[in-house]
Amino acid sequence: MIDIAARTDVRESVRTDAASHPISDGPAPDGTAPLALLTDAGLEVPVLGGATVRHVNLDIAASAPALQAVAAHVVRVLPYYSSVHRGSGYPSQAATALVEDARVSIGRHVGARDGDLVIFTRNTTEALNLLATAVPGETVVLDIEHHANLLPWRDRRVVVARPSIAETLTALEAELAARPAALLSVTGASNVTGEVLPIAELARIAHAHGARIAVDAAQLLPHRRVDLAASDLDFVAFSGHKAYAPFGAGALIGRADWLDAAPPFLAGGGAVDDVALDRVAWKTGPDRHEAGTPNVVGIAALARALAELERLGDTAREAHEARITARLHEGLDALPGVRVIRGFDDADDRLGIATIELEHGSVGLIAAALGAEHGISVRAGRFCAHPFFDRVSARSNGLRASLGAGSTTDDVDRFIAALGQLVADGPAFEYSRTPEGWCPVGDDRPRASFD
Structure with missing residues (x-):
């Protein structure tokens, strides 16, 4: 077998200088800028009625987009x-x-x-x-x-x-x-x-x-x-x-x-x-x-x-997330009819993840409307943690918003505003419940194609 450890020429030919591929210019002190640039930065998505909006990805806990530096x-x-x-x-x-x-x-x-x-x-x-x-x-x-x-x-x-x-x-x-x-x-x-x-x-x-x-x-x-x-x-x-x-x-x-x-x-x-x-x-x-x-x-x-x-840097990551996580929870706490699920009453350290249940209505319908009407991705369900969810929640499903290194205060604010409107007034369009979940009736958004 060839000794790859000794072949520094091979190693250097595929090694790149990370400093030449910055992932951001640095976060703003108030968290308005993303800590890192992801491949979905600036992504525009269609919403019901024919418009397009900047996508807000609050489903990071399920799968995160690639860092731009990773894709490169x-x-x-x-x-x-x-x-x-x-x-x-x-x-x-x-x-x-x-x-x-x-x-x-x-x-x-x-x-x-x-x-x-x-x-x-x-x-x-x-x-x-x-x-x-x-x-x-x-x-x-x-x-x-x-x-x-x-x-x-x-x-x-x-x-x-x-x-x-x-x-x-x-x-x-x-x-x-x-x-x-x-x-x-x-x-x-x-x-x-x-x-x-x-x-x-x-x-x-x-x-x-x-x-x-x-x-x-x-x-x-x-x-x-x-x-x-x-x-x-x-x-x-x-x-x-x-x-x-x-x-x-x-x-x-x-x-x-x-x-x-x-x-x-x-x-x-x-x-x-x-x-x-x-x-x-x-x-x-x-x-x-x-x-x-x-x-x-x-x-x-x-x-x-x-x-x-x-x-x-660990410090920068934690500080960025702490700012936007605090903003997320402050916004949720101010919404009537919304309860944030907790597992422990003494947990003073948490990541940028918040799962809510509603006093009235379907979180599945709200999640569908957030995506279809507002271009905001969240997740509804029990999050592959059924025993835990069933013990701590009085409802059959929850709605989870999750943040990451590409999240900003604007993402949080758009989510809180849209969620508050949907909880208070309901969706602006008609939806039907299907085996795949809640779906808009007469969905006019174009189907994604990568041909």
Whole structure:
């Protein structure tokens, strides 16, 4: 095999200077400007009645658009796309360098320790399903989890969260003390409420009772720095599509021993040292679970997205989001007939996510009208966290607005104004409820076409 690590010429040919591709001129002090430029910046969308308006994307928690710098990076590396690790040609060496450089930089971004594995997956769901095959015992989870961190565990014990984070930590500690578990797996931040959990304290509790800890960082990572070493985490899982790199890559990062002992997540080429008809010698390390051709472009995009977030700076990101999140909640609190859902009464740290329920009316209809009449994207439903939502909400569905690095105070103000009008007066057009949800009757918006 060619030693790609020694081929600095290959590495430099596909490496670009991030400083030459600024993602913004910097945020305005009051949050009126976006912190980062995304590929949907300035997007115009049609609304009912024939007009077009600037799109307001408040569905970032589901999937975030790509950073413009990430999209530009993908365009630059696409000519080098090739199969990795075994090709003798220059593009194959370049593609291999992209993947292996990304493995190093992504691991460094999340504070991976020497010996930790960085395994590339499609998304957080796949990463946690992979980890579930490796856990040598029971897993304890909270009922607040996204389905991706609730359903994969084969031997699962669920602790119902208490009204406060403090009480919930006590309940988790009591559960682990009463009956040993191999793993505690928790979300870093709720995708319903945006409330941030104290993951370092959760790690202390888990380790004090002989368990390891895994963190579903799908929501947390795009907003806050996650550091395995600093927080004493054993595993972390996350997705590129929530971190401004929607090109189909995610990662599981953490302790090697369980993962090296687990059966290969995929059986196929690249995961083996040797194959005969009657035996297989499986590799250890990341290769063991990465059979087949990897998503070279997605992996490169994820690495570049995290590098761009680093360049923005943790302090700048948190300050920008805190300003617009406060504005969002102030606006929602002022609207009659609207209630913001909370999971904990002592949660004083939350991401730019707010889920509301209405005293009267359908959040699904309001969400449809926000999109069709105002060009504002939100999400209605239970957000793949059904047990949690059903416990904390009196309604069958909620409406979620979520912010990101490209969000502005104008986005928030347009949403609050439109929501207030729709709650007070109802939609201006007629809608019908279909199997796909609420849809405008006689929708006159042109169908999107990319031919």
